[in-house]
Amino acid sequence: MAxxxxxxxxxxxxxxxxxxxxxxxxxxxxxxxxxxRTLPHRACAHCGLYAGRPTRPE
Incomplete structure (x- = not known):
């Protein structure tokens, strides 16, 4: 060990x-x-959008 x-x-x-x-x-x-305002590279907790597309069925 050094x-x-x-x-x-x-x-x-x-x-x-x-x-x-x-x-x-x-x-x-x-x-x-x-x-x-959300963290980058995460889906929005309120609306569920990621990169302008929905991530969960509504």
């Missing part, structure tokens, strides 16, 4: 940790007239 030869400096550790940040999920408008 073992680091030297201790990682405090500056390098903090710089590496500062690059990680939580982001809110990306939302896209649904194709229905209400334009509800």
């Amino acid at each position: 073992v680091p030869k030297r201790r990682t400096s405090r500056s390098n550790t903090r710089t590496r940790r500062a690059r990680w940040k939580a982001q809110p999920p990306t939302l896209v408008p649904c194709g229905c007239p209400r334009k509800l």
Whole structure:
């Protein structure tokens, strides 16, 4: 197993940790007239449309 030869400096550790940040999920408008915001590549929970087509029989 690889073992680091030297201790990682405090500056390098903090710089590496500062690059990680939580982001809110990306939302896209649904194709229905209400334009509800949904996750990309998912069917709309309200109307069931995916890429402008119904995914469930109505």
